[in-house]
Amino acid sequence: MTDVSVYTDPQAAVPTAPLIETRKLTRHFRVGRGLSPKMLHAVDDVDITIDRQEIVALAGESGSGKSTIARLLAGVYTPTSGEIYFQGRAVSSMRSRRDQLAYRGDVPMVFQDPFSSLNPAFRVSHGILRSLKLHQPELTRTQRNEEAERVIEAVGLAPASDLMYRYPYELSGGQxxxxxxxxxxxxxxxxxxxxxxxxxxxxxxxxGLLNLMAELRRSAGVSFLYITHDIASARYVADRLLIMYAGHIVESGPTEAVLANPKHPYTDLLLGAVPDPRAPLSVAVEGDTGEPPKVIDPTPGCRFRWRCPLVVDECHHVTPTLRLLGDGHEAACHVAEPDAGMHATKP
Known part of the structure; x- marks a missing residue:
């Protein structure tokens, strides 16, 4: 694989600050019509920190708010409240086109569907060359073509001189x-x-794609926010793991620590849902009972309480916040105890 030179920015705002950080990041969507519109709480009071050359996995079931966080960080959505800081600088203060363009170049997004993320009417080089023209206008046409070939080979596709002139339908999903x-x-x-x-x-x-992320982190110094519902792939590639449920981060910490010693009952439920290849096919996953999360005008309290086998009275009235329970290991749970794994069982 062709190596990628490490990119460093001498204009970094605060060198000692995290690469990106969110504080009380919140995004609500208005749903319904008429005199009594309701609010869908997609993301509520989320604090995330990603350091340089770090892979952080954000895991949770569909509808938990993972993709909304990605779109907030990418600038697709504007936060309802809270702030995003990039290298110590508030993203909301980046008002000029130049600053916004620079931020979007520093924090691009790779989408879920490889079949719809590329325009079928253009060759696959079109998006790459357009990005180069927008973010590196000083390059000549020849230099843009050379750079396009370089980045294509850097992601393991060769020969780039052939692949870059194909149309999307001529490539596999992985390509x-x-x-x-x-x-x-x-x-x-x-x-x-x-x-x-x-x-x-x-x-x-x-x-192969997971290995590519690890290689780009090593060779190009790129950090990743890896959004997934697959705990196994998060364990394979991520340094830290964040578990999200109904718009809240409910657990975070070093990947192995979270998976080996889950503190939140929802994390335990996710791990229990991972099939064991040694188990008989007739064995059912236990522990997933109760109602789905309520995220439209939710009331105070833990949003997992309707499915939690360890629920106590406090869970119905007080929304838990993340608290440190070990070395970098946090959980938002009223009954979680330091240095003690929580293995929820069906009552």
């Missing part, structure tokens, strides 16, 4: 997704938001 990473890499990014990039690919292809 298309690698082109998505090449488009992001053309920006010389600091953080790539990977929104379930392997969920629509065959199992045999997924490992």
């Amino acid at each position: 298309r997704q690698r082109i998505g990473f090449a488009q992001a890499l053309a920006h010389k990014p600091k953080l790539i938001l990977a929104d379930e990039p392997v969920s629509m690919l065959d199992v045999s292809i997924r490992i």
Whole structure:
């Protein structure tokens, strides 16, 4: 694989600050019409920190708010409240076109569906060359073509001189997704938001994309926010794991610590849902009972309380916040105890 030179920014706002950080990040959507509109709480009071050259996985079931966070960080959505800080600078203060363009180049997004993220009317080089023209206008046409070939080879596609002139329908799903990473890499990014990039690919292809993320972190110094519902892939590639449920981060910490010693009952439920290849096919997953989360005008209290086998009275009235329970291991649970795993059982 062709190596990628490490990109450093001498204009970094605060070198000692995290690469990206959110504080009380919130996004609500108005739903319904008439005199009594309701609010869907997609993301509520989320604090996330991603450091340089770090892969952070954000895991949870569909509808938990994972993709909304990615779109907030990418600038697709505007926060309802809260703030995003990039290298110590508030993103809301980046009002000029130049600043906004620079931020979007530093924090690009790779989408879930490789079949719809590329325009079928253009060759696969179109998006890469367009990004280069937008974010590196000083390059000549020849230099843009050379750079496009370089980033295509950097994501494991060769020969680039042939592949870059094909149309999307001529590539496999895995190749298309690698082109998505090449488009992001053309920006010389600091953080790539990977929104379930392997969920629509065959199992045999997924490992190659996960290895690509690890290689780009090593060779190009890129950090990743890897959004997934697959705990196994998060364990394979991520340094830290964040568990999200109904718009809240309910647990976070080093990946192995979270998976080996889950503190929140929802994390335990996710781990219990991972099939054991040694178990008989007739064995059912236990512990998932109760109602789905209520995220439209939710009342105070833990949003997992209707499904939690360890619920106490406080869970119905007080919304738990993340608290430190170990070395970098946090959980938002009233009954979680330090240095003691929670293995929820069906009552």
